[in-house]
Amino acid sequence: MTTYIHPSPSAADAVVESPTAAPATGAPAPATGAPAPGVASAPAPKPRQGLIHGLLTNPKAMVGAAILLVFIALALLAPVLFPGDPSRITDMASLEPSAEHWLGTTAKGQDVMALTVHGARSSLLVGLTVGFASTLVGILVGLASAYFGKFIDEALSLITNVFLLLPGLPLLVILAAFLPPGLGTVILVLIVTGWAGSARVLRSQALSIRSKDFVAAAVVSGERAGRIMFREILPNMASIVMGTLLACVIYGIGAQAGLEFLGLGDVSTVSWGNNLFWAGNEGALMTGSWWVFVPSGVCIALVAFALALINYAVDEVTNPRLRKIKAAVTPANPERSAAK
Amino acid sequence: MRFILRRLGFYLIAFWVSITLNFLLPRFMPGDPVSRMFARSAGQMQPEQIEALRKLLGVDDRPIWEQYADYLYNIVTGNMGVSITRFPTPVTEVIASQIGWTLLLGGTALVIAAVVGNLLGILAAWRRGGAIDSALPPLLVFIGSFPYFWLAMGALYLFGVILGWSPLRHAFSDGLEPAFTWEFISDAGAHLVLPALTIVLVSIGGWMLGMRNTMIATNAEDYITMAEAKGLKPGRIMFRYAARNAMLPSATAFGMSLGFVVGGALLTEVVFAYPGVGYQLLNAVQGLDYPLMQGLFLTITAAVLLANFLVDILYVRLDPRVRAS
Numbered sequence: 001m002t003t004y005i006h007p008s009p010s011a012a013d014a015v016v017e018s019p020t021a022a023p024a025t026g027a028p029a030p031a032t033g034a035p036a037p038g039v040a041s042a043p044a045p046k047p048r049q050g051l052i053h054g055l056l057t058n059p060k061a062m063v064g065a066a067i068l069l070v071f072i073a074l075a076l077l078a079p080v081l082f083p084g085d086p087s088r089i090t091d092m093a094s095l096e097p098s099a100e101h102w103l104g105t106t107a108k109g110q111d112v113m114a115l116t117v118h119g120a121r122s123s124l125l126v127g128l129t130v131g132f133a134s135t136l137v138g139i140l141v142g143l144a145s146a147y148f149g150k151f152i153d154e155a156l157s158l159i160t161n162v163f164l165l166l167p168g169l170p171l172l173v174i175l176a177a178f179l180p181p182g183l184g185t186v187i188l189v190l191i192v193t194g195w196a197g198s199a200r201v202l203r204s205q206a207l208s209i210r211s212k213d214f215v216a217a218a219v220v221s222g223e224r225a226g227r228i229m230f231r232e233i234l235p236n237m238a239s240i241v242m243g244t245l246l247a248c249v250i251y252g253i254g255a256q257a258g259l260e261f262l263g264l265g266d267v268s269t270v271s272w273g274n275n276l277f278w279a280g281n282e283g284a285l286m287t288g289s290w291w292v293f294v295p296s297g298v299c300i301a302l303v304a305f306a307l308a309l310i311n312y313a314v315d316e317v318t319n320p321r322l323r324k325i326k327a328a329v330t331p332a333n334p335e336r337s338a339a340k
Numbered sequence: 341m342r343f344i345l346r347r348l349g350f351y352l353i354a355f356w357v358s359i360t361l362n363f364l365l366p367r368f369m370p371g372d373p374v375s376r377m378f379a380r381s382a383g384q385m386q387p388e389q390i391e392a393l394r395k396l397l398g399v400d401d402r403p404i405w406e407q408y409a410d411y412l413y414n415i416v417t418g419n420m421g422v423s424i425t426r427f428p429t430p431v432t433e434v435i436a437s438q439i440g441w442t443l444l445l446g447g448t449a450l451v452i453a454a455v456v457g458n459l460l461g462i463l464a465a466w467r468r469g470g471a472i473d474s475a476l477p478p479l480l481v482f483i484g485s486f487p488y489f490w491l492a493m494g495a496l497y498l499f500g501v502i503l504g505w506s507p508l509r510h511a512f513s514d515g516l517e518p519a520f521t522w523e524f525i526s527d528a529g530a531h532l533v534l535p536a537l538t539i540v541l542v543s544i545g546g547w548m549l550g551m552r553n554t555m556i557a558t559n560a561e562d563y564i565t566m567a568e569a570k571g572l573k574p575g576r577i578m579f580r581y582a583a584r585n586a587m588l589p590s591a592t593a594f595g596m597s598l599g600f601v602v603g604g605a606l607l608t609e610v611v612f613a614y615p616g617v618g619y620q621l622l623n624a625v626q627g628l629d630y631p632l633m634q635g636l637f638l639t640i641t642a643a644v645l646l647a648n649f650l651v652d653i654l655y656v657r658l659d660p661r662v663r664a665s
Contacts, residue, residue, distance in 0.1 A: 038432040134513060165644060166357075167602075169606045171637070174362075174637050177625040257487050257489075257490075261489050262607075262610060276490065276493075285493060297490035297494075299483040302485075304486075
């Protein structure tokens with residue numbers, strides 16, 4: 001189906017319009033900008049504006065975004081708020097929370113508050129990187145699967161299903177054990193074990209859009225494969241991509257913490273998972289130093305909770321059935337349950 | 341029948357992938373895990389055992405396809421080499437001595453979580469917007485936001501250290517020998533409660549929400565209205581008419597979790613120092629015991645694949661639509 005390749009895809013293809021495609025394809029002006037929902041300009045169709053507007057007026061989304069922004073600000077400001085190396089060992093060991101050390105100190109005399117704030121940097125960085133990267137892999141695999149079909153779909157689906165079935169945590173442990181320790185390893189390992197879930201969800205969504213008439217029209221008019229995938233199909237699944245991205249970031253933060261807690265991360269960096277690893281290692285709980293152990297866990301939970309709130313908000317905005325609890329009962333939406 | 345054969349083929353491919361992964365990892369990783377391991381255990385190994393290990397981990401000069409054929413043959417015949425940390429016990433023996441504890445812990449937690457979670461889901465869907473339906477889901481989502489190991493450590497601290505209700509580690513007290521005596525069984529039970537409860541706490545939400553969502557769809561079916569019109573007792577409609585038809589996704593999920601029982605309890609076993617395969621896997625990683633690590637990973641994968649295959653067979657029995665297509 002891609003034997004006929006159009007020589008100049010940009011301007012000529014604007015003739016073929018999809019009913020709800022990205023504003024970039026719909027506009028007669030030269031197509032510019034990424035197909036992100038943010039570029040919804042004047043001639044943008046209604047549903048896309050609805051997503052942004054809906055999220056801005058959704059209390060869940062705003063609470064989630066506020067929590068997230070606070071943590072991002074803390075992570076960025078960490079060197080200003082707590083200058084110096086937070087893991088420097090001092091002689092003020094195992095102090096309870098006080099005016100001087102708001103969250104007390106560890107058995108090695110490190111300030112827990114500084115460790116927690118500095119830990120946000122690595123945890124958020126790894127979580128976001130893993131989230132974006134595994135969503136990207138998922139998009140590529142899912143779109144290629146749905147668009148090309150046939151043998152490519154069979155092969156990609158097989159690989160996806162095998163990765164879904166391999167037990168995640170043991171695979172993480174094995175991979176981390178063989179690879180040289182470091183932040184790059186942690187990120188790589190988490191992407192390897194995390195992409196398959198998003199690929200499956202995105203493939204099923206892309207499949208249903210692939211069968212729509214406007215995609216067939218684009219194929220017939222000779223648009224290039226890449227353009228159809230990323231300009232015609234992808235913008236129409238923006239909300240499910242967003243949901244997948246959020247779920248992947250949650251996965252990345254949680255899995256990094258778990259891996260580091262097992263001592264398989266890079267123990268020299270300061271992150272929430274490593275803080276908990278050291279807390280366990282130094283027997284913080286056995287000696288009753290709960291203040292060493294609580295903050296990092298609560299931070300992970302708050303970030304995950306904030307992301308989950310935004311995810312629910314996206315669901316609510318894009319799926320009217322979920323907006324009111326008292327609405328008429330409907331059969332479970334297969335795509336929705338697949339996304340969970 | 342075709343369906344079953346297709347699935348069987350898929351699981352065989354998946355198993356082959358994990359064997360190949362196991363084969364390739366030590367051979368293509370940067371650095372040299374093998375020499376590290378040899379350095380650690382040099383004093384206590386016989387020359388022929390070193391030779392066998394070299395073959396297993398690929399430190400010989402034969403062409404790679406020959407090594408691969410050899411490796412496949414060894415795995416298929418159940419020869420996974422000798423454990424380094426527990427020298428000279430064969431890997432298969434180490435795994436056999438521990439998998440029972442994992443099955444006990446994971447199985448108990450799974451059954452409790454599935455039964456209680458499904459019941460809560462049925463009740464929540466039956467009284468939509470009622471106390472269970474509105475209070476529990478947000479609470480469970482909030483609990484689910486915490487890292488599992490963090491909750492487990494918190495529970496261990498609260499109930500083990502402060503309150504002293506629960507033993508702190510291991511599956512039974514020191515000095516007891518595993519035997520079918522009342523003393524041993526009650527002791528093992530006491531060690532089981534807290535680890536199992538922490539798993540139940542974090543996994544119950546998924547069961548409840550899944551059941552609730554299917555049940556809501558089932559409640560809208562005509563035969564429910566019909567049953568109500570006939571004047572049947574609500575309890576009978578709820579369980580025999582609605583819940584029974586909503587069970588199918590839960591049955592599938594149960595089978596899949598059955599597979600993850602073997603590998604999924606890794607963090608639990610680490611936090612509670614419970615002597616199962618997950619705890620052993622981490623010990624093997626820390627002790628650079630590569631043969632044991634690989635053997636454990638293959639065992640866990642095999643268990644997951646086997647459980648999924650059994651679910652597929654069961655599914656054909658439960659759902660006539662699969663048989664028809």
